[in-house]
Amino acid sequence: MNGLPIVRRARPLLGTLVEIGVVRDVAAERAAAAAAERAIDAAFARVAALQERLSRFVPSSDIGRFNAAPEGARIDIGTDARTVLDAAAKLRDASDGAFDVTLGSGAWAWRADARGLHKLAAGVSIDLGGIAKGHAVDCAVAALVGAGIGAGWVNAGGDLRAFGALALPIDLRDEIGGGVWRFATIEDGAFATSRRVDRDGNARHASVAAPQCLWADALTKIVVASGDATHPLLARFGARAWLHAARSLAAA
Amino acid sequence: MRVVLTGTIAAVAAAAPVGAFAVDYLTLEQAAQLIFPDADRFETRELALDASQLQTLEAEGVRGRSARWSLRIARRGDATLGVVVADAVVGKFELISYAVGIDREGAIRQVEILSYRESHGGEVRLPAWRRQFVGKTAAAPLRVGDDIANISGATLSCTHITEGVRRIVAVVALARRNGSLGW
Numbered sequence: 073m074n075g076l077p078i079v080r081r082a083r084p085l086l087g088t089l090v091e092i093g094v095v096r097d098v099a100a101e102r103a104a105a106a107a108a109e110r111a112i113d114a115a116f117a118r119v120a121a122l123q124e125r126l127s128r129f130v131p132s133s134d135i136g137r138f139n140a141a142p143e144g145a146r147i148d149i150g151t152d153a154r155t156v157l158d159a160a161a162k163l164r165d166a167s168d169g170a171f172d173v174t175l176g177s178g179a180w181a182w183r184a185d186a187r188g189l190h191k192l193a194a195g196v197s198i199d200l201g202g203i204a205k206g207h208a209v210d211c212a213v214a215a216l217v218g219a220g221i222g223a224g225w226v227n228a229g230g231d232l233r234a235f236g237a238l239a240l241p242i243d244l245r246d247e248i249g250g251g252v253w254r255f256a257t258i259e260d261g262a263f264a265t266s267r268r269v270d271r272d273g274n275a276r277h278a279s280v281a282a283p284q285c286l287w288a289d290a291l292t293k294i295v296v297a298s299g300d301a302t303h304p305l306l307a308r309f310g311a312r313a314w315l316h317a318a319r320s321l322a323a324a
Numbered sequence: 325m326r327v328v329l330t331g332t333i334a335a336v337a338a339a340a341p342v343g344a345f346a347v348d349y350l351t352l353e354q355a356a357q358l359i360f361p362d363a364d365r366f367e368t369r370e371l372a373l374d375a376s377q378l379q380t381l382e383a384e385g386v387r388g389r390s391a392r393w394s395l396r397i398a399r400r401g402d403a404t405l406g407v408v409v410a411d412a413v414v415g416k417f418e419l420i421s422y423a424v425g426i427d428r429e430g431a432i433r434q435v436e437i438l439s440y441r442e443s444h445g446g447e448v449r450l451p452a453w454r455r456q457f458v459g460k461t462a463a464a465p466l467r468v469g470d471d472i473a474n475i476s477g478a479t480l481s482c483t484h485i486t487e488g489v490r491r492i493v494a495v496v497a498l499a500r501r502n503g504s505l506g507w
Contacts, residue, residue, distance in 0.1 A: 078472055082349055082437035084422070084482040084489075089437060091347075093472060109358070230476040238472075239328070243345060245477030250417035251444025252345045252475055254330045261325030267478030279476060281327045312327065 079108040085119050086127075086205050088229025092116065094216060095223040095238060111219035115212040115226065122211060125150050126204045128197070134189065135198050138182070143194040146187060156200055156207050156286070157184035163203075163290055166305055170297045171290065173198050205231045206264060206289025213285075226285075233262035233285040244316070247277065255279070266292035282311035345442040345475055352396070352423055355436040356408040359425030360398035363405050367397045371499055386494040393495055397505065404428060404507045409492045410438065412454075413484035418442045419454055422485055424492045428507065430500060435489055442475070 077096040082089050092112045097104040128135045134153040141147055149157070163171035164179055172179040178196030182189065205228045212226040213233050223236025234240035239259045243252035247267055256263070262285035267277045278295040282288040287309040294303055301313040350358070356366050371393040373381070378391060398405040406428055412421040419441045425433040441448075448454070499505050 080347065080349055080472075082347075082440065084435055084437070084485045088480050088482050089420070089440070089485075091437075091474070093474075225472075225474060227474045227476075229480040230478065232474050232476060239326075241330075241473040243473045243475050245417075245442070245475050245480075246444075247478055249444070250442065250448070252442065252473075252477075254473070255476070256327050256329045258328075259326040261327060263327075263476055265476040265478050277478065281325065283325045310325065 077104075079105065079112065081112050081116075083116055085116070086123055086208055086228055087201075088205070090116070090119055090208075090212070090229070091225075091227040092212065092216070093225050093227075094221045095236065097222070107220065111216050111221045114219050115215040118211050118215040119208045119228070122152055122204070122208045125152055126156065126200050128199050128201075135200060138189050138191060139197040141191050143191055145191045147189040147191070149184065149189045152207065152211070153189065154184055156204050157182075157189065157198075159207075159286055159290060160200070160203055163294065163305070166308075167294055167297075171202075171294055173200055173202065175199055202266075202293045203286060203290040205229065206262070206285040206287070209233050209262065209285035209289075231262070231264040231285055231289045233288075234258050235260055244279070247275075256281075262288040264288040264292045266296050268293075268296040276315065278313060278315050280306070280311050280313045282309055284309075287311060345473070346440065348439045350423075350436055350438050352408070352410045352438060355410075355423040355438060356396050356398065356425070358436060359408055359423070359434045360405050362400050363398035364400050366408070367399060369395045369397055369505070371395055371495070371504055373495070373498070377498055377502075380498060381491075381494055384494055386491050389491065393492075395496070395499070395505070398425075404505075406433060407496055407505065409496065411488050411492060413488045414448055414454070415481070415484055416479075417444075417448055418480075419448055420485060422488070424489050426493060426496050430493070430497050432489065432493060435485070 078093055080093040082091040092115050094108045096108050125133050127133050130136050134149040138147045160173045169179040174196050178193050181193035181196040209226045209228050209231055213235050216224055223238040225234040225240050239257040241257050242255050242263055244255045245252050261281055261283055263281045265279045269275045276296045278292050280288045280291045291311050294305055295313045301315045306313055373391045396408040406426050408423055408425050410423045421438040423436050427433045
């Protein structure tokens with residue numbers, strides 16, 4: 073791993089830190105450095121554009137407009153919102169409403185189709201925080217590949233994806249005591265971690281690996297909600313999961 | 325997709341010592357060049373806010389925090405392109421330094437993270453822990469395991485950075501208004 077010519081940048085986006093790393097083409101040293109910077113810029117720009125369209129904190133975003141709309145409204149949405157909402161609907165339906173982008177305000181009170189996003193009840197609001205970061209990572213990876221980058225990674229606050237000839241070491245953060253420990257390496261795949269504390273103060277901490285980060289990100293919520301690291305939905309999306317509550321709780 | 329676990333879950337759960345984590349992305353000079361690639365030089369200007377200026381910031385809803393700021397003015401020939409300001413914020417476990425580039429009109433051009441350091445334990449709040457990183461640059465990296473490791477965790481908020489960026493924008497606006505930047 074050491075000695076790979078890596079260009080690594082990070083910017084605050086999506087309410088967290090987004091890190092992009094690319095392996096430079098050593099054959100064309102100077103040109104490669106500039107090309108890497110341009111590719112990283114393009115990938116960050118893609119993430120920033122997604123944030124403008126999907127963030128509930130941006131009133132003009134697809135989600136901001138939905139949340140402000142009255143019952144019965146139909147909101148025009150872009151392809152990114154459609155992709156994320158279609159995935160969210162699939163997981164909601166398959167999990168009997170446990171995966172809920174409305175955070176309890178009306179899991180079944182919205183519908184996305186070719187005509188737009190329909191608001192089926194007053195007061196329902198959407199927050200894509202549990203799934204959009206994963207999609208943003210997938211889009212940033214696509215931007216890097218489109219710019220000719222052969223290998224690298226994108227990490228949005230722990231939702232990450234590696235691509236190309238690269239085994240990316242993953243450290244898990246100890247959410248309670250601080251510090252990290254080495255968990256795995258991943259090649260050509262995505263990895264995400266979530267934590268959920270229930271009403272009794274019990275914390276569950278889970279990670280999911282999947283081919284795409286959208287599914288890794290979203291499926292962590294299913295795993296922490298169900299406490300089931302062998303949940304049947306995982307296999308449907310080619311994913312694997314791990315629960316690691318014990319260590320964080322021990323540290324508390 | 326290929327995932328190789330470093331240890332069994334049981335071994336991970338039992339492992340007592342956890343490591344630290346640190347990445348150096350850019351020096352302030354490198355970040356300034358990236359943010360203002362057309363600049364032919366950067367002039368350092370020290371800004372000292374007086375009590376009334378700090379009060380003005382407070383009135384704008386920005387806690388001044390520091391009275392002293394070091395600014396890098398981006399110039400090309402006689403023209404001023406903007407300014408780059410570096411700052412560091414402390415989170416629950418992490419110390420993050422970053423640079424903000426602001427254009428002539430006072431708009432944010434870019435925010436680049438310079439370095440990220442995560443402590444194991446509460447040391448991040450100890451001045452002694454933070455002091456060890458003063459003056460460290462990408463040329464003299466303080467890496468814990470010189471590899472490309474990535475952190476996956478459930479919570480990493482950039483609220484502190486967002487607040488810090490807002491503070492810097494307000495400080496630069498104040499400096500422009502009172503003529504300290506010369507443009």
